[in-house]
Amino acid sequence: xxxxxxxxxxxxxxxxxxxxxxxxxxxxxxxxxxxxxxxxxxxxxxxxxxxxxxxxxxxxxxxxxxxxxxxxxxxxxxxxxxxxxxxxxxxxxxxxxxxxxxxxxxxxxxxx
Amino acid sequence: xxxxxxxxxxxxxxxxxxxxxxxxxxxxxxxxxxxxxxxxxxxxxxxxxxxxxxxxxxxxxxxxxxxxxxxxxxxxxxxxxxxxxxxxxxxxxxxxxxxxxxxxxxxxxxxxx
Numbered sequence: 001x002x003x004x005x006x007x008x009x010x011x012x013x014x015x016x017x018x019x020x021x022x023x024x025x026x027x028x029x030x031x032x033x034x035x036x037x038x039x040x041x042x043x044x045x046x047x048x049x050x051x052x053x054x055x056x057x058x059x060x061x062x063x064x065x066x067x068x069x070x071x072x073x074x075x076x077x078x079x080x081x082x083x084x085x086x087x088x089x090x091x092x093x094x095x096x097x098x099x100x101x102x103x104x105x106x107x108x109x110x111x112x
Numbered sequence: 113x114x115x116x117x118x119x120x121x122x123x124x125x126x127x128x129x130x131x132x133x134x135x136x137x138x139x140x141x142x143x144x145x146x147x148x149x150x151x152x153x154x155x156x157x158x159x160x161x162x163x164x165x166x167x168x169x170x171x172x173x174x175x176x177x178x179x180x181x182x183x184x185x186x187x188x189x190x191x192x193x194x195x196x197x198x199x200x201x202x203x204x205x206x207x208x209x210x211x212x213x214x215x216x217x218x219x220x221x222x223x224x225x
Contacts, residue, residue, distance in 0.1 A: 003154055033213060042116075042202050042216035043155075088155065097167040098145050098206050098214055102155040 006089055006103025012111040013079045021087060021106040022073040029091030032065050032072040033100070037086045046087075047074070084108050114139065116205050116217035124223045130191040133220045137184050137205030143167075144186040145214060146178060149200040158201075161186050190222075198224045 004023045013019055023032070031050055035043035047058050049065035049072060056063055063074045072091075076083055089103040117136045125131050137144050145168075146158040157170040161180035178188040184205075190197055200221050204214035 031213075035216070040218075040221075042118075042204075042218045045213055045215060048213045090155075097160050097162065098143050098204075099157045099160060099168045099170070100145070100147070100155075100204075100214060101157070102147075104154050 004089055004091055004101055004103040006106055008106055009104065010107040010109065012109050013083065014111045015080060017079050019076040019079050019083070019108065020073060021089075022071060023089035023091075023103045024071045025091055025101075026070070027091075027093075027101075028069040029093055029101075030069070031092040032063070033090045033092065034061075034063050034072070034074045035088045035090060037088060037105075039085075043088055079108075081110055084110055116203055116215055118201075118203050118217040118220050120220060121218065122221045122223075124225060125193050126225050127193055127195060129193050130189065131193060131222060132187055132189045133201055133203075133222075135186045135188075135203030135205075135217060137186070137203075138215060141205035141207050141215075142184050143206045143214075144180055144184065145204045145206075146186070146188050147202045147204065148172070149202055149219070150198075155202070158188065193224045195224050198222060 004025045006023045034046045037043040047063040052069050054065040060077045086105045090100040119134045143162045145160040149155045160168040164180045175191045180186045200219045202219045204216045206214045
């Protein structure tokens with residue numbers, strides 16, 4: 001099925017490092033959402049973006065809705081061990097109900 | 113407010129059987145969407161129900177069906193199970209407007225043997 005292009009697919013983090021990930025699409029979306037999923041659980045909403053150009057923060061997390069409406073990024077500052085997990089971006093067109101299109105996910109792991 | 117609940121959490125079935133999964137949305141939410149998550153295909157939209165009507169449908173065969181009740185609870189059914197139906201099935205609920213965010217339940221892990 002259609003997916004957003006999310007990168008990187010995986011990355012190792014060291015405590016205290018900043019982390020960046022992004023999503024791009026060939027289609028326009030009216031809403032961008034960022035979720036985190038821990039093993040065996042459902043995705044948990046981190047940040048919702050509703051307007052092109054919007055920059056929104058949630059604690060150490062900051063996300064932006066791209067001006068073209070075809071991309072979004074998520075930054076995590078000063079990472080901590082509990083940031084480990086899989087992060088998903090999702091786009092919502094909004095004019096035809098609540099059908100989310102998801103990115104393939106970015107897996108954050110801790111550097112040994 | 114209680115979150116989205118899904119039952120059962122785990123299920124093991126054999127090929128050819130059918131299965132019914134249940135989802136109770138957040139109180140006051142009237143939209144319920146279902147997604148399938150597999151390692152190969154990622155998270156894919158199955159269908160959405162709003163006020164007991166299917167509002168959107170993803171690209172899945174007719175063996176996948178669902179319904180919504182007047183209290184907004186939803187069920188999805190998969191008939192004639194195939195090995196490839198093994199997945200985490202996630203339910204998400206949202207309130208009235210289309211641009212509202214979706215909140216996910218913990219999922220039902222279905223294993224088809």
